Amino acid sequence: MRYISTRGQAPALSFEEVVLTGMASDGGLYVPETVPQLSTDDLAAMAGLSYAEIAFRVMQPFVNGEIDDETFRLLVTEAYATFSHDAVVPLNQLDANHFLLELFHGPTLAFKDVALQLLGRLLDHFLKKRGERAVIMGATSGDTGSAAIEGCRHCDNLDIFILHPYQRVSEVQRRQMTSVLADNVFNVAIEGNFDDAQAMVKASFADQSFLNGTRLVAVNSINWARIMAQIVYYVASAVALGSPHRKVSFCVPSANFGNVFAGYMAYRMGLPVERFVIATNANDILHRTLTANDFSKQELKATLAPSMDIVVSSNFERLLFEAYGRDGTAVAALLERFQDEPAALADAPLAQLRKLFASHSVDDATLLEVIREAHHRTHEILDPHTATGYRAAERERGDASVPMITLATAHPAKFAEAVVKAGFPGVPLPPHMDDLLERDERYTVLPAELSAVQQFVAENRR
Numbered sequence: 001m002r003y004i005s006t007r008g009q010a011p012a013l014s015f016e017e018v019v020l021t022g023m024a025s026d027g028g029l030y031v032p033e034t035v036p037q038l039s040t041d042d043l044a045a046m047a048g049l050s051y052a053e054i055a056f057r058v059m060q061p062f063v064n065g066e067i068d069d070e071t072f073r074l075l076v077t078e079a080y081a082t083f084s085h086d087a088v089v090p091l092n093q094l095d096a097n098h099f100l101l102e103l104f105h106g107p108t109l110a111f112k113d114v115a116l117q118l119l120g121r122l123l124d125h126f127l128k129k130r131g132e133r134a135v136i137m138g139a140t141s142g143d144t145g146s147a148a149i150e151g152c153r154h155c156d157n158l159d160i161f162i163l164h165p166y167q168r169v170s171e172v173q174r175r176q177m178t179s180v181l182a183d184n185v186f187n188v189a190i191e192g193n194f195d196d197a198q199a200m201v202k203a204s205f206a207d208q209s210f211l212n213g214t215r216l217v218a219v220n221s222i223n224w225a226r227i228m229a230q231i232v233y234y235v236a237s238a239v240a241l242g243s244p245h246r247k248v249s250f251c252v253p254s255a256n257f258g259n260v261f262a263g264y265m266a267y268r269m270g271l272p273v274e275r276f277v278i279a280t281n282a283n284d285i286l287h288r289t290l291t292a293n294d295f296s297k298q299e300l301k302a303t304l305a306p307s308m309d310i311v312v313s314s315n316f317e318r319l320l321f322e323a324y325g326r327d328g329t330a331v332a333a334l335l336e337r338f339q340d341e342p343a344a345l346a347d348a349p350l351a352q353l354r355k356l357f358a359s360h361s362v363d364d365a366t367l368l369e370v371i372r373e374a375h376h377r378t379h380e381i382l383d384p385h386t387a388t389g390y391r392a393a394e395r396e397r398g399d400a401s402v403p404m405i406t407l408a409t410a411h412p413a414k415f416a417e418a419v420v421k422a423g424f425p426g427v428p429l430p431p432h433m434d435d436l437l438e439r440d441e442r443y444t445v446l447p448a449e450l451s452a453v454q455q456f457v458a459e460n461r462r
């Protein structure tokens, strides 16, 4: 299998190349050229298997023989052994037919661990094979940075530099990054805001000469391997609820659309899915696009569900590529228009998307109400991101006889601000992290200057 760009111009790549590459050279994102199929028998045979074994079976066709089965199975097993729950991603039944899929039992308490625990190992495997080293650079306002650091801390062939805005991330989020004292982990606090940090990372990818030829790798959600790893929990949870013999629906708290696109891939592989409900916070581009065909940027709003605060939803491009019949030229034209002015989808692709996707947007005031309401009904304290999903699932549930699986994307202890605002005394960190606030930290404060950051990276990479 090869991987092709959503804009139709960049060269097709192998799996190894696509893992080591971020964005395609034509500005598009990579997707598999063909979608591997899971037959009814394949799905039925997954009943009762471990998460790691299901993960191996779902992902193996995408790897395309570029890693031998035994090694790949080992990488997968090691990745998911870092989760603190034996089921890795347990299902928690909320009422007669509504389930929470708890994706927050990984090292940093948010769903990004599912993908980044595997991605770090895949990168290290390929770099070792090639006898190369690489540098990872990323900017974070929270969840991605810590998940990337945890995913790479044991990787001999990688050095990771994560930039966060100085004194502008929560204490828990900062400590999750800065208390990892591994030799290959470098936390940089930038004296500026998140956009400054992001701009410096972008500029470093655009001109990599400061690294003298060492490969620079991106671990943001446009990396195909992250999508691939996320397909697994859609399959595993549906199988646990009786797939392929009955359909399920999913509700996904969404921002960059990586998570829900993985669900769509599971559907395209043959998983029987009734519908996907997209939940957004007040940053509602996905909701506006689906309901009003308003595909336009709006100003960023800071919300109580900060990991969903986005203006542009980068992975939506992958879905547009499918909706436009894989016409890269049409996708490129649409996205180029969207860069500069409000855009709209053509009628046929939009109609097609509306058959499978519903959406709902939840503002901050409603979000607090939902946390209280969900607790009253189910005794669960939801994190603010999951709360958007809970409300969207209830509002857009459709056929009530179809099980609804809402993805719980973070542990409530990680987002205490919203939980406290909703009137709860807070949520303790899970036992394996309860000393987080006492652990030693290491980070470097730098001015928001590209040259200072690049010099730091060049001098400290190993």
Ligand SMILES: *Cc1c(COP(=O)(O)O)cnc(C)c1O
Pocket (backbone or CB within 6 Å): 110, 111, 112, 143, 144, 221, 253, 254, 255, 256, 257, 258, 259, 260, 307, 308, 385, 409, 410
């Ligand atoms: C990243 C994140 C999301 C959004 O996921 P996307 O794949 O960007 O749509 C939702 N909730 C939490 C807690 C996150 O960290």
